[in-house]
Amino acid sequence: MKNTKKIKTRLGISMDALRKELKKCAALESRLKRKEAKLDECKKVFEERLESRTATERIINKQLRSEIELRKQLEQELYENEMRLAEAQRAAHLGSWEYIVATRQTRWSEEEFRIFGLKPTALSPTYEEHLALIHPDDRPLIEQSLQNTLRNLQEFKTENKIIRPDGTIRFVQNTAKPVLGKDGKVEKIAGTTLDITELQERTAELNNTRQRLESIVDGIKEQIILVSKDFKILWANKTFLEQFRCTRQELSGNFCYAVTHNRKSPCQPPNDICPILASMQKGEPKTEVHIHHGPGGEFFSEVSAYPIKNDKGEIVEFVHISRDVTERKKTEEQLRALSLTDELTGLANRRGFLILAQQQLKVAKRNKQDMGLLFADLDNLKWINDTFGHQEGDRALIEAAGVLTASFRESDIVARVGGDEFAVLAIQASKQLTDALNVRLQTKLDEYNAKAGRNYPLSLSFGLAYCVGGNPCLIDELISGADALMYENKRSKKNKQLDK
Numbered sequence: 324m325k326n327t328k329k330i331k332t333r334l335g336i337s338m339d340a341l342r343k344e345l346k347k348c349a350a351l352e353s354r355l356k357r358k359e360a361k362l363d364e365c366k367k368v369f370e371e372r373l374e375s376r377t378a379t380e381r382i383i384n385k386q387l388r389s390e391i392e393l394r395k396q397l398e399q400e401l402y403e404n405e406m407r408l409a410e411a412q413r414a415a416h417l418g419s420w421e422y423i424v425a426t427r428q429t430r431w432s433e434e435e436f437r438i439f440g441l442k443p444t445a446l447s448p449t450y451e452e453h454l455a456l457i458h459p460d461d462r463p464l465i466e467q468s469l470q471n472t473l474r475n476l477q478e479f480k481t482e483n484k485i486i487r488p489d490g491t492i493r494f495v496q497n498t499a500k501p502v503l504g505k506d507g508k509v510e511k512i513a514g515t516t517l518d519i520t521e522l523q524e525r526t527a528e529l530n531n532t533r534q535r536l537e538s539i540v541d542g543i544k545e546q547i548i549l550v551s552k553d554f555k556i557l558w559a560n561k562t563f564l565e566q567f568r569c570t571r572q573e574l575s576g577n578f579c580y581a582v583t584h585n586r587k588s589p590c591q592p593p594n595d596i597c598p599i600l601a602s603m604q605k606g607e608p609k610t611e612v613h614i615h616h617g618p619g620g621e622f623f624s625e626v627s628a629y630p631i632k633n634d635k636g637e638i639v640e641f642v643h644i645s646r647d648v649t650e651r652k653k654t655e656e657q658l659r660a661l662s663l664t665d666e667l668t669g670l671a672n673r674r675g676f677l678i679l680a681q682q683q684l685k686v687a688k689r690n691k692q693d694m695g696l697l698f699a700d701l702d703n704l705k706w707i708n709d710t711f712g713h714q715e716g717d718r719a720l721i722e723a724a725g726v727l728t729a730s731f732r733e734s735d736i737v738a739r740v741g742g743d744e745f746a747v748l749a750i751q752a753s754k755q756l757t758d759a760l761n762v763r764l765q766t767k768l769d770e771y772n773a774k775a776g777r778n779y780p781l782s783l784s785f786g787l788a789y790c791v792g793g794n795p796c797l798i799d800e801l802i803s804g805a806d807a808l809m810y811e812n813k814r815s816k817k818n819k820q821l822d823k
Contacts, residue, residue: 416518438518440487458484494523546645554578568618583615598628623652665739668724676738680748691792695749698805699785704743730764784813
C-alpha cells in the first residue's frame, strides 16, 4: 500500500488509470500489428504484381526486341529485294511507274529514269513532263490509252517512241492497269516501261535479212515451199505461186498435197511416195518424181524434202523443193524410144524387139498360148543400093516395114533387127496358120508391087518358127529357127530363078 501510494504520488495517476492506458496501448499495438500484417500482405501482393508486371515487361521487351530484329531483317530483305529489282529492271531495261490520279503526279523507278535518259531523283516528273517526253506522233495514243483505263478500267499495252533530252529516239513498250481505292474509283495507274529499241533494231535487221532471202529465193526457178510437220504450207516462193496461180495469202494454211496433187491425204506408196513422209521417217533429205496437177494441167516434178531440225535434233519443218522436169521426162522418153526404136522405119529395133518379145513369151507361157516368130530378109537390098542409090534402098526398107505391119495384127510385135532383116512375133500363131500367114504376106507384097510403079519388085524371104503354148521357149532359139527357114526360102527363090 505504501508503494502504491508512492507510485500514485510520483506519477500523479491512479492504478486504474494506468491499467486503462495499458489496455489502450495493447489495443493500439494489436491494431498496429494487424495493419502491419495487412501492409505485409499488400506488400506481398504488390511484390507479386510487380514481379508479374516485370515478367510481362520482360516478355514484352523480348517480343519487342524480336519484332525489332524481324523488322530490321525485313527492312534489309526489302532493301535487298529493291536492289535486286532495280538490278533486274536495269538488266531487263524494264522500268516501273505510277500515275496518281488525284495529284496528276508520277512515281518512277530508277530504271524508268534511265530509260528516258534522265538521272534518278527523288522527285518524279509530272504527268505533263512525262507526256512531253513521248514522241509527238505517239502522244495521242498514250493519252487515249490512259483515258480508256480511267473510264473503262481497262488494262492497256502500247508500243511507242520516246525522245530523250539528248534528242535520241528510243522504242518502248508500255503495260499498265488501274488500281482502285476503297471507294471503288481509280486511285492510280500502275505500269511498266520496257525498252525494246534493241529488239526493234534486231527485228528490223531480221526483216531486212528475211526480205533479202525471200528476194533471193523468189529468183530461184525451182518451186520452193516451207511445210510444217502436218503438211501445211507456211510460205511459198514466187515460182511456186506462179506455177499454181495463187497468192501467199490464198496458199497459207493449205495442205501441200491438196495444192500439188488435188488429194485429201498425203501420197502413199506404191503409186506415189511422199518425200516428206520418207524424210520424216528417215530423218534425212528424200527425192521423188511426181506428177503434179496445176491450173495449166499435169506436169512432172522432181520433189525433194529437206528436214529442218531444232536444237534437240527434232524435225519441226521441211523445205519442199520441186523442179518442173516435164521436158526432161519427154527427152528421156524420146531417148528411151530411140534406144528401142529403129530411126528409119519407126519399128522396134533389135533391143526393143528382144525386150518386148521376152515379156510376151512370159505372158504366153502363163496363158499357155502358141507363139509364132517370123524372120524376114529384104531381097536384093545391096543391088537396089548399088543401082538406084542408098536413098532408094532406105525407101525400100521403109516400104517393107509397111508391108509387114499391114500383114500382121496390131498386137503382134514387128521389128527391124538388122540392116535388111525384120522379125515379127505373132501372138496365138500356131503351125496351122503357116499357110495363111504366107498367103497373107505374099498378097500384101503383090498388092504393093502392083501400085508402086517402080523399076524393081519389093520382095521378102522369110521363115516361121513356133512355140507351143505352155512349153518353155527361148527367144534366141526361135530367132535361130526362123532365120534358118528364111535362108531356105531365099535359096529356094534363087534356085527357081536359076531354073528359069
